[in-house]
Amino acid sequence: MSPTDASADTGTDTGTDRGTDMGTTAPGAVARSLSDTGGEDTLDLHLPAELVALFATGHGTTPMDGDLLDEVGTWGPTDTPAGSFHLVPVRIERDLALVTRWMNDPAVAAFWELAGPETVTESHIGAQLGGDGRSVPCLGVLDSTPMSYFEIYRADLDPLARHYPARPHDTGIHLLLGSVADRGRGVGTTLLRAVADLVLDHRPRCTRVIAEPDLRNTPSVSAFLSAGFRFSVEVDLPDKRAALMVRDRALRHVL
Template sequence: MTPPQPPPHPGPRAADPHQPPPADGPAPRNTGMPVAGGGAAAETAPGEVDGGPGSRRLPGQARGGQRPVPASSQPVDLLDGVARWGAAGTPRGEFRLQPVRLERDLELIAGWMNDPVVSAFWELSGPAYLTEQHIASQLTCDGRSVPCLGLLNGAPMSYWEVYRADLDPIARHYPSRPHDTGIHLLIGPPEYRGRGLGGTLIRAVAELILRQRPRAQRVVAEPDVRNLPSVQAFARAGFRRAAVLDLPEKRAALMLRAR
């Protein structure tokens, strides 16, 4: 299906096409990742993850949807080619990010979104078109957010959003730096939860980002402060709790992983 077209974004674009300004709108929604014991953890969207109630807004997206992008700016790569990042070795096996293709991946991801543990934070349960719209709005934007499947030993088992935190509304709530890169995630199949995978995979992705994005000095996350398993997963992955942010949709722990 074709998602509804968002209204044009007010105001001019930045002169440098590689540095579009942060989108207008509220701070990012709280996404959360399912955790051990059948509970759920919140953050910008993992399963020791980040997610949560509220706007269902995407990274860099204003209330009315992400801004349309002129055809001439489509080739701009704001995240240094996520599809080319390759695999990371982990104690649990080989892990890689694979950018989403809706025709291939929608049914799988929509199924995960209908798991009560996931839907409590992502709020995308229901017909598959809800998930389709959520992902399509990133795929048709300017590249500041890349939705991906996480493959562990070749098996798709998690969903990730890698995004430019410095171009997102979250940048208005902390001292952002150029090329700060944020992550959201969820762990899909229940059999992968409660095994400590969250911290392992977050560490692997953070290291991929810092290796493949030489201009990025930090990886950023903002789990809900009430989501202790998520905060702890990021801490296990080498993130430090830098501040508490009062965002429109949540009170968040600002978690930073420096180069």
């Protein structure tokens, strides 16, 4: 699982939690490796091919267009109050040093637990790049500058789905803000809303965007609320008690 707490958005610099303990945001306790919780990793959930196909189509009667996440790399830029933002899929040879540096920021490491040499980050990212496409690691590029790291993942195909009533095509977000200068001034909230909108715009079969910040990280929960997510329920995950945050397609223009 992984962090995603937006505490960085509300003036509290707590780094970045991949599940939803933003200090930077990493979509909750799901995107990060759970080697410390019995090996329950986002990327280690093996499902029968028939079930994967069923989730991929939404009803199992028509072939899937594109991949499990509808080709994140083709979504293109979007305008935000902070500038032009673009999700760019990670390339190990180009981005490893940068993402490793972010993961070694103490505020980020406290939630993502991926501090260490480049091999640690490479293993985490490489498992996603070498998988079936249910999780896509991306750089968040703002006005041509890489400044954040995202994981866009199929929450319905993730271990998180064991802990809440998942729907086909539920899509999760994990986020970390790389620069201390971008924390505590609302950038995380802006990007959470922008990425959730990108998901809903480019994944027509997805009705909800999901995140699961640590319930104790009230700044992160607040950032999600400010980004148009609603609090759904408390969820006991292997490494934390989380607030399940939901951005509904039906409410996207209301919240």
